[in-house]
Amino acid sequence: MKVKLFDENHEKDLEAAINSFLKELEGEVIEIKYQVAIGVFSEEQVFCFSAMVIYT
Secondary structure, three states: OEEEEEEEOOHHHHHHHHHHHHHHOOOOEEEEEEEEEEEEEOOEEEEEEEEEEEEO
């Protein structure tokens, strides 16, 4: 079993990164875990979209 971690500032970038990885993956996906974190600095909101792909 292996894991691949992804971390992007925009959800579309995360989607593209995961799709690119899955396109080249020769193994089997066991599970994908997804998370969003939001931080506030002054008047700016910062988003962090992350995912962990567990595969064989």
